[in-house]
Amino acid sequence: MTAAIQKKICMLGGFSVGKTSLVKRYVESVFSEAYLTTVGVKIDKKSVTLGDRVVNLILWDLAGEDDMSSLRMSYLRGSAGYVLVADGTRPATLEMALSLRRRVEAEHGPLPFALLINKNDLREQWAISDGDLEELRRNGCWVRSSSARTGEGVEDAFMDLATRIVR
Amino acid sequence: MENLPTHVADRLQALTFGDRAVAYLYVDHALVLIDAGGQLGPYELGALRHGEPAVEQVAFLEGMLPLVESPYLLPSIEVAKGRVADLHFWSDEGGVWVVLLEVTTERDATRRLQQKAYDMTLLQEKEAAFNRRLEAANAALLATQRELEASRDALLLAHEELRAQSDELARWNKTLEERVAAQVGELERVNRLKRFLAPSIADLIVSSGDESILKRHRRDIAALFCDLRGFTAFSESAEPEEVSELLHDYHAALVPLIQSFEGTLDRFVGDGLMVFFNDPLPCPNPAERAVRLAVAMRDAVAALATAWRQRGHNIGFGVGVAQGFATLGEIGFEGRFDYSAVGTVVNTAARLSDAASNSQILVTSRVASAVGDLAELSNIGTLEIKGLSRPLTVSNVVALKFEEHQVIFLNRQTR
Numbered sequence: 067m068t069a070a071i072q073k074k075i076c077m078l079g080g081f082s083v084g085k086t087s088l089v090k091r092y093v094e095s096v097f098s099e100a101y102l103t104t105v106g107v108k109i110d111k112k113s114v115t116l117g118d119r120v121v122n123l124i125l126w127d128l129a130g131e132d133d134m135s136s137l138r139m140s141y142l143r144g145s146a147g148y149v150l151v152a153d154g155t156r157p158a159t160l161e162m163a164l165s166l167r168r169r170v171e172a173e174h175g176p177l178p179f180a181l182l183i184n185k186n187d188l189r190e191q192w193a194i195s196d197g198d199l200e201e202l203r204r205n206g207c208w209v210r211s212s213s214a215r216t217g218e219g220v221e222d223a224f225m226d227l228a229t230r231i232v233r
Numbered sequence: 234m235e236n237l238p239t240h241v242a243d244r245l246q247a248l249t250f251g252d253r254a255v256a257y258l259y260v261d262h263a264l265v266l267i268d269a270g271g272q273l274g275p276y277e278l279g280a281l282r283h284g285e286p287a288v289e290q291v292a293f294l295e296g297m298l299p300l301v302e303s304p305y306l307l308p309s310i311e312v313a314k315g316r317v318a319d320l321h322f323w324s325d326e327g328g329v330w331v332v333l334l335e336v337t338t339e340r341d342a343t344r345r346l347q348q349k350a351y352d353m354t355l356l357q358e359k360e361a362a363f364n365r366r367l368e369a370a371n372a373a374l375l376a377t378q379r380e381l382e383a384s385r386d387a388l389l390l391a392h393e394e395l396r397a398q399s400d401e402l403a404r405w406n407k408t409l410e411e412r413v414a415a416q417v418g419e420l421e422r423v424n425r426l427k428r429f430l431a432p433s434i435a436d437l438i439v440s441s442g443d444e445s446i447l448k449r450h451r452r453d454i455a456a457l458f459c460d461l462r463g464f465t466a467f468s469e470s471a472e473p474e475e476v477s478e479l480l481h482d483y484h485a486a487l488v489p490l491i492q493s494f495e496g497t498l499d500r501f502v503g504d505g506l507m508v509f510f511n512d513p514l515p516c517p518n519p520a521e522r523a524v525r526l527a528v529a530m531r532d533a534v535a536a537l538a539t540a541w542r543q544r545g546h547n548i549g550f551g552v553g554v555a556q557g558f559a560t561l562g563e564i565g566f567e568g569r570f571d572y573s574a575v576g577t578v579v580n581t582a583a584r585l586s587d588a589a590s591n592s593q594i595l596v597t598s599r600v601a602s603a604v605g606d607l608a609e610l611s612n613i614g615t616l617e618i619k620g621l622s623r624p625l626t627v628s629n630v631v632a633l634k635f636e637e638h639q640v641i642f643l644n645r646q647t648r
Contacts, residue, residue: 074296106309124295144296
């Protein structure tokens, strides 16, 4: 077994899109209905095995973006990749996620990322169409639907991102 | 804290930091942890190993070292569960210092405010989304209402059209009933008239709509009577069915002839028939027509008589024709009318018929003079006629003079 390595991954997106819940689902395999906003950063750690290598993912769960507070780019220093999260029931959060991607790339250059359209368990309330997702894929985005409540798409997203980061 | 007494400096430090957990790390340029201190426990950093790589032991250092900017601040980092600190980085010749200054209380206060703001914003977003759905539903409802109104209008229009068609149908029915009633009445009149008129003449009278012609009046007519000789004896000896069959053949042969000569059939009485001409429709030369009919009848009955003789029945045929004024018109009562002629001329024709022997057509002198050019006549002499004060000069029509006349009437018969 090769020595373990560490990679920093930041969770980015608008407020209340489910970043903290996705991390909690991924790290602790639990989901809480209660919404508790994140201030600053919450750091978690998850070890995964990729081939013969153990990778410790240091997950920086950043406070959600809103109209009043802007992302502190200093938090992303040293990040190997990031997860953009949008809420399928709120189309404005997809615009915000794409805007964050542009700002991150402007500051830190192109980094591996995954775009998760979350809350797929509320699919009947979605305001983002399959056509929109297909358009993003055609533009080179790694995009999937996910649900922190059911766990759908969560493990795959982090594993895929980790694989691309370590590659 | 320079120039401050120790107890004042300590008091100020206590006021500034209070219960905050403060800790520090010192990492050399080889990223090895060379020192750490303060309150490391609350940050779950109590088991740090000096002299070993720092990043592997302190997760938040991943990606931060070597420091590219000094001093450097990462505010409000939840390093351990429920423990939030501002991370202050700066470097010196020996390495990088990191100070963890706890801000959990401040973070919690900020979070409470932010939570309320976000909850409010989410509520507003939900309200806006709900309003959008409500507006969409309202628009759909309005569209449906418009469609319903359009459907209702179309239905009303269809209903009006249907009612108009129904009214028109009712009018048609009424018209049809009236026409049927009129035609039935016409048919009844035609049928009534056909009893004594040639069908073509009956149709003509009905279509003219003028039946005043049938009112009682006087006119100069030619009357024809005919009957069978030996019929009474035959009917007494023969079976009723045989009598009926013979009469049927007899009438079937004569009635079409009467119609073809456009004679008015007054009555059947057993083997006796009365026909007259020039009424109700006038015709030229009524006597001539009557004689022509009589000859045709005689020929027809002669053909029948041959068959009758073969069955053993010796039956002959006699005709009487007279001309003169008679009173004509409908005779009878409601539901049972006949068109008939009354007068001496009728009696005379009847008496002549009675007087005629087999194959004779007895005519009065007036008739004889009217058909003198047409028919070959033989003078019979005078006959006493019951009801007449003077004897009558009577002739017998032997035959028609010109074959072509017969041909003409034969053609008319088959028309």
